[in-house]
Amino acid sequence: MRSLSSLVRPNILSLAPYSSARSEYSGKGSVFLDANENPFGIYNRYPDPMQKALKEELSGIKNINPESIFIGNGSDEVIDLCYRIFCRPGVDNAITIIPSYGMYDVSAAINDINLIKIPLDQNFQLDANMLLPYNNDENTKLLILCSPNNPTGNLLENIDDVINNFEGIVLVDEAYIDFAGSLSYIQKLATHPNLIVTQTLSKAYGLAAARVGIAYASREIIRLFNKVKPPYNVSALNQSAALTALKEREEYENQKQLLLTERKRVAEVLINAPAVKKVYPSDANFLLIAVDGANELYQYLLNLGIITRNRNTQIPGCIRITIGTPTENDELLNAILQFSI
Numbered sequence: 615m616r617s618l619s620s621l622v623r624p625n626i627l628s629l630a631p632y633s634s635a636r637s638e639y640s641g642k643g644s645v646f647l648d649a650n651e652n653p654f655g656i657y658n659r660y661p662d663p664m665q666k667a668l669k670e671e672l673s674g675i676k677n678i679n680p681e682s683i684f685i686g687n688g689s690d691e692v693i694d695l696c697y698r699i700f701c702r703p704g705v706d707n708a709i710t711i712i713p714s715y716g717m718y719d720v721s722a723a724i725n726d727i728n729l730i731k732i733p734l735d736q737n738f739q740l741d742a743n744m745l746l747p748y749n750n751d752e753n754t755k756l757l758i759l760c761s762p763n764n765p766t767g768n769l770l771e772n773i774d775d776v777i778n779n780f781e782g783i784v785l786v787d788e789a790y791i792d793f794a795g796s797l798s799y800i801q802k803l804a805t806h807p808n809l810i811v812t813q814t815l816s817k818a819y820g821l822a823a824a825r826v827g828i829a830y831a832s833r834e835i836i837r838l839f840n841k842v843k844p845p846y847n848v849s850a851l852n853q854s855a856a857l858t859a860l861k862e863r864e865e866y867e868n869q870k871q872l873l874l875t876e877r878k879r880v881a882e883v884l885i886n887a888p889a890v891k892k893v894y895p896s897d898a899n900f901l902l903i904a905v906d907g908a909n910e911l912y913q914y915l916l917n918l919g920i921i922t923r924n925r926n927t928q929i930p931g932c933i934r935i936t937i938g939t940p941t942e943n944d945e946l947l948n949a950i951l952q953f954s955i
């Protein structure tokens with residue numbers, strides 16, 4: 615890995631971050647006249663800018679130091695911050711895989727970063743050799759990998775190779791890791807200072823509405839995230855919802871088991887549907903299917919009020935289907951079994 619300071623944008627390295635009213639004192643206050651809040655109400659106070667309680671809880675669960683944890687307004691914020699911390703607009707470039715999560719592209723475009731897209735092979739795996747030329751490009755700062763990948767559903771096999779050999783920062787997006795029977799790359803943080811792992815409470819923890827994403831990385835990288843984030847980027851309501859969900863994680867474990875059972879059942883029925891040509895193996899809470907007439911099937915389901923994700927333009931002939939409740943899945947299956955083009 616190149617030195618961290620050579621990978622960070624110079625203006626971020628030298629940035630004096632905003633110092634919020636609540637982070638400037640230590641000790642116990644009882645009269646708060648520092649932040650121009652309304653003294654009345656329930657939600658009248660700014661939230662903890664550093665989300666200490668939430669980080670403590672995550673630290674216990676993940677066995678990682680709280681100083682190696684950043685909480686974002688969804689993992690979409692983590693992705694955006696990675697571009698903003700490491701890539702100079704109009705100068706630096708980043709790399710990702712295709713097909714993958716659309717926000718890597720959108721966020722790069724917003725930040726005026728040239729995003730190089732490496733196509734996955736026919737098994738939706740990455741050939742790590744394709745990254746090697748970029749190790750000689752000192753403007754290549756960031757590589758974004760998604761595992762399990764959206765929309766293909768599979769874990770990437772050779773991330774180890776990549777994090778061992780890539781000279782820049784590697785962001786591994788593990789939004790769907792809770793549904794995969796594999797260890798998180800959080801395990802590798804201690805030995806790989808170029809690694810950032812992002813996870814989310816939007817999927818297995820059922821908190822998409824609350825917008826809570828997490829980045830795990832070295833303390834040095836987390837300090838950079840803290841410098842750049844808006845001071846109160848995670849609301850008190852969201853912090854509280856996240857804390858409750860994490861404390862009740864047995865409940866989410868049960869939901870996850872049900873979703874995994876349903877994933878298997880839905881896949882087995884789908885493969886026998888006349889229109890379905892292939893059901894791709896999934897390590898996530900969705901299935902990618904190849905069908906005869908993707909646009910037509912998508913529209914047919916839409917007319918029945920069943921919304922799926924048409925991925926035909928990304929992967930010809932493919933639709934991505936999220937695993938729902940057993941009743942919702944039955945509705946979907948009944949509809950697809952009756953479809954023919």
Ligand SMILES: Cc1ncc(COP(=O)(O)O)c(C=O)c1O
Binds near residue numbers: 764814
């Ligand atoms: C791969 C991937 N990363 C990140 C996200 C965004 O997650 P969040 O809700 O935490 O912003 C999604 C959402 O669909 C996703 O599929």
